[in-house]
Amino acid sequence: MQLLCWVLLTLLGAIGFNLYDSFWTADATAKLVTDRTLLASARVIAEAVRVDEGGNVQVDVPPAALEMFDTGFGDRVSYQVITAWGSLVSGVPDLPLPAIHRAGEDRAFHGADVRVMILDHPVVGLPDNGAISVAVAVTHNSQYAMRRQLWLSDFSKQFVLLFVASLVTILGLQRGLAPALRLRDAVRQRGRNRLDPLPPEMVQSELQPLVHALNDYMERVQSQMAAQRRFVSNAAHQLRTPLALISTQASVAAREDDAARRDEALFALRASTKQISRLASQLLTLSRDEPGSRRPRSDAADLCKAAREILEAHAEEALRRNIDVGLEADGPVIVEGDGTMLREMLVNLIDNAIRYTSPNGRVTVAVGQADGNAVVTVEDNGPGIPRGEREQVFERFYRVMGTEAEGSGLGLAIVREVVEGAGGSVVLDGAKGGGLIVTVRLPLA
Ligand SMILES: Nc1ncnc2c1ncn2[C@@H]1O[C@H](COP(=O)(O)OP(=O)(O)OP(=O)(O)O)[C@@H](O)[C@H]1O
Ligand SMILES: [Mg+2]
Known part of the structure; x- marks a missing residue:
């Protein structure tokens, strides 16, 4: 509907401008025709001027000269014939005369608007090859009628054009928009759980x-x-x-x-x-960590301090299984990210290392920096993870077949999601003396 309004508005604007323009064209044409008739009439009168033997200038105005204005619109015609020395030969004495010869001009005469034209014409027999001037004036009725007629015919043409254009636009829009509306209805009417694809051929x-x-x-x-x-x-x-x-x-x-x-x-x-x-x-x-959940807090976390605290919390368990736990760290390693989540990530790595290493084993956690990254490695001498499964263990609920220790398979999934969320990476590798080494890299704060 909005589109239709715009199209019609543009069309109306164009037609309005056109009508304004065509009004002035019609006006100019009507003036031109009136001027031609005035000139022809003045010429017929001038040709009828004679000089008799006594040297007097005389004119017998032929009726045709005035009848050419009789177009049925009741126009009044006035004329004036004067000699070069200013004496009136025939016609009305007070006719307003235009400044330029042979060019029509609009003037007021006896309370009416008239178009008037003056013509100089040489007459044989006048001293010094003298000329006479013939002025003819006519009221505007016929000129205006012609203007109206020309303009109206243009008007009706434009009107038909507007009508046809609107009709075509409406039909075109209806045809063009119908498939889009069908698509809208199809999407709207779908149940909450219907997600099968829509047929593309339902629209153009x-x-x-x-x-x-x-x-x-x-x-x-x-x-x-x-x-x-x-x-x-x-x-x-x-x-x-x-x-x-x-x-x-x-x-x-x-x-x-x-x-x-x-x-x-x-x-x-x-x-x-x-x-x-x-x-x-x-x-x-x-x-x-799901997309769409609240934004993780972004603060600075010291991985070294976190690792130490987590190892302390797991000391009892390590002692019980006689696992030698070590921490290698030089000083604080600060990364930017959600502290709670990063801690959770370390908990899962250390928990795995202690849990899957057999009694009397060894677990080493190292926290350091390299190439502008914080690097955490958790190494153990347990059974390790077969190369073919090192990608799958990151999936939620995935556990390596035959793993005896309790667990639900979420630990490494959490590690990967937290690390990637913080813009880092995690890699699993086989440790030198067997066992697993997990390397986590995170951008430093
Ligand atoms: N350090 C490790 N040494 C040997 N195998 C490991 C080690 N860490 C993980 N795995 C293997 O990878 C699997 C997935 O580990 P993940 O931490 O994701 O889950 P989980 O430890 O089984 O359960 P959860 O951590 O959720 O309690 C484990 O079941 C285990 O088989
Ligand atoms: Mg685990």
Whole structure:
């Protein structure tokens, strides 16, 4: 509708200008015709001027000279014939005379507007080859009528043009927009979960790229939704196992009369609870890292301090399994990013190293700087990860077959998402004496 309004407005503007222009063209034409008639009339009168034997100038105005103005519009004609020395031969004495000869001019005469023209004409028999002047004036009725007629015919032509143009525009727009409207309705009427592609041939070829773009977008949304569904069902599955365990352990503890066995059950219950709360916090970390979640806080984090604190927190576990844990660091290594998330990333790496290394093993964490990057390596002498699986272990819920230690397969997924979110990279490699070495690079603050 807006487009139609604009098109019509432009057309109206063009036609308005055209009408203004054609009015003045019609006016000029009507003037020209009147002037020609005035000149012809003056010439006929001048030709009728005679000088008699007595030297008197006389004129017998032929009726045709005045009748040529009789076009049925009731115009009044006046004329004047005077000699070069100014004596009136015939006609009205007070006719207003134009300044330029042979050119029509608009003047007022006896309360009416007239067009007047003067013509000099030599007359045989006058002393010194003298001339006489003939002036003819006519009222404007016929001239205006002609102007009106010329203009009106133009007006009607323009009107027809406008009508046809609007009709064609409306029809064209309707035909052109109909497929776009169909596309709009098709998109609107879709159910919330319908994401199958729209047929591109439902619109004309110019709009087909739009449909392709829409289809691509829906495909991306669809795969995103499928990934979300998979994630939720995996998460629910992972939560169910420890929850069932907790429930059993609780019933066992409640039934047990023997204090020592009850303590044992309660101890196991506490371990299961820890496991489930770790899983919950991992899920939370992942959801915070999802696109569209709140923007991560951007502050400065000291990786060295974080690593030390995390190793201290894991000291008890390492001691229990007699794992030799070491930290190599020179001083603070500050990176920019969400401190909580970066810490979570280190927790997962150190947790893996201690968890998957067999008793009496060794875990070394090194924090340093190289080429303007912060570099963290976590090395262990455990079983390592086969080369073919080093990419897959970053997927959510992926675990290497045969891994005995508990876990849900989210740790490395968190590591990768946090590191990439902070603009860094993470690489898995085989350590020298067997085992795994994880290298994380992050831009320094
Ligand atoms: N340091 C390591 N040495 C040997 N294998 C490892 C090591 N780190 C990870 N893996 C293998 O990669 C898999 C994925 O690790 P990830 O940290 O993502 O999950 P998880 O440790 O199984 O569970 P979660 O960390 O979520 O509790 C592990 O199941 C394990 O098989
Ligand atoms: Mg892990």
